[in-house]
Amino acid sequence: MRLCFVFLQKEFAVRQEVIILAEATAIRTPVSNAVEINELLRRYGVKFGIYKNGVFKEQLFPFDPIPRIITAEDFKSIEKGLIQRVDALNKFLFDIYHEKNIIKDNVIPEDFVYISSGYLPQCEGISPVHDIYSHISGIDLVQGKDNEWYILEDNLRIPSGASYPLIARELTRVASPSAFTENDIVDNRNYAKLLKDTMDYVNCGGINAILTPGRYNAAYFEHSYLAELTGSVLVQNDELFVEDNILYHKTYTGGKAKIGALYRRISDEYLDPLTFEPSSLIGIPNLMEAYRSGNVAIINAPGNGVADDKGIYYFVPKMIKYYLGEEPILKNAPTYLPFYDEDREYVLENLGKLVIKDVAEAGVYGVVFGSDLSEEKLEEFKNTILREPRRFIAQEVIDFLDLPILDNGEQVMRKADLRAFVLSGATTRVWASGLTRFSRNPDSFVVNSSQGGGFKDTWVLSR
């Protein structure tokens, strides 16, 4: 894919000016030409695919021109907090797949680790290059009305989304160049370099490759875009094979090229049909043996799901103290584990105002707001919690700070979160940007791209 801007600019007679209200004080020149930017995004195929009722549909991911603005000071503390958190999570993953000291020292009850579907015993004893498990972490945060940032969840498997603000910024530069000459915005084009540095740092000798399940995947645009930006080969499984426990790419000339780092964008369970799900058609047979033998780095490492599990989230602040001996800089949303007597009492008394999450379910599934339940259902739920206290976590509903978005030319306030990207290589670094997603629906607390929301650019100010 090549980006070419030359012809497009003149085609759009309609130029929609966006006026950003006084709240965003630091902004001198607003982003103009929102319609044009969205049209460019459409042309470049910035889409995500979803399956609805068994039918594959590609949807545009609507871009809202009003950026989220993070001041330099705010970003500094978020950055420190994220680095601390991701470093602790990486140490936790190494510990769980080796000595398990955090369990032996009774910081985390072992059940929470071993019943997690993300824990893969097949990865026991494997040491990834430089002991890094989560190379690319997508940490979701929200800002509360108290201006405090809270961690909503950690995504350490294959977090997606970095490409959207990246290309939106690129196109905005073209369509509205003055926004960037007039404001002190930290350049976010270094994501490709951060990612490439990370791949190079763990590369076991050979080329870098990005493994995609194919063009029907929700994030295919991202896979191809990141491959181009990092100079990696974009591959599907039928172009790869493992011979003598070395991963090779079949080259176009009929030869083979050794792959030293594989940024895979398919889930653990489909990665290797000879180790995991035998029916997987998108995996690479014996990839795990090549990985175990130290011949290829897998980015992110298999087995990371145990650390971003809903049940484990509760323990991340404890991990930070345990592994780093530091106080957590960023807060978790206040969370309770009915597994503990004290917490259970509180949860049962306050169920009506809490949000309950089933740790065995993924994503937004198994998330219940107590306020949505009738008296009768509340009682029923209390009994379920009493019967299976380990299955649930309960959280206070955070009152998010709403962000302005443009809806048919009018500015309205909506819920939004921020996915920050943290890259772990020689050092741990936070990308000075991120994916801000908002919900279309004014009453919705769920910010999820598959439910009609959109995204914004995230501007980190340089001062």
Place this chain on the structure above:
Amino acid sequence: MKKLNFCFSTKLTFDNYVREHSFALRCIPPESAAQHILSCELDIVPFVSTKQTVDAFGNNVITGYLKGEHRFLDFEVKGCAEIDSTAQKRDYMPCYLYQSAYTKPDAALKEFHHRISMTCTESEPYSRALCFCEALSQLMTYDKQATDTKTTAAEAFELKRGVCQDYSHILLSVLRLDGIACRYIAGLASCDGETHAWVEIWDGCCWRGIDPTNNCAVNDEYLILSQGRDFGDCAVDRGVMFGAYTKQLQLITSTLSANGYY
């Protein structure tokens, strides 16, 4: 203690030519306190370069990649091992305490566990396992046609029929319901002309074997090929290939013979 000669061979024949055939074999018996491998040879036809690793469960894994077209894959492993089933093996893993893909109990299995745990008066894990094994053998009928390699514990229990793999999965499921850590063993036994499967129970300090199919303790005439949470971790051979083939035929033969007593 016994010395056993073992020979195990598999012939895979395909209906049509296949290519780009990747395989992983767990057929080299692992060395342990209870099992000293005195000699072991592996032959694979057609010729293919292989590598050996040890997986998370302690199994020897032989991997290979046959690029060109072929219609069969044969392998034979033979050698001699010294078996002492009373020796203490301590390679514990926490995952053995939890249900796995094949052993997830349904309501009927939970009910069965509830019933047999009421009548069993033993308290030690191994004695309880023997107790459950006895109850299981009264309920099940050995039947080679009823199940296949994909059958789960719950499915086999509903049929009340199955082979050593099914007996083992059901026993693992009820033991884990009982809070006893246990693992699946794939191996060779003098009573079985193919591969056999049985169960090991963690008694708090080491592993002890029970053969649920024959409702007996494991003795010095059992050779372990692989171990894991269930069949999924232990398959003696797994493979993936390209081609227009529709069916594969697998012939397995094994012999285990005593070569001397101590």
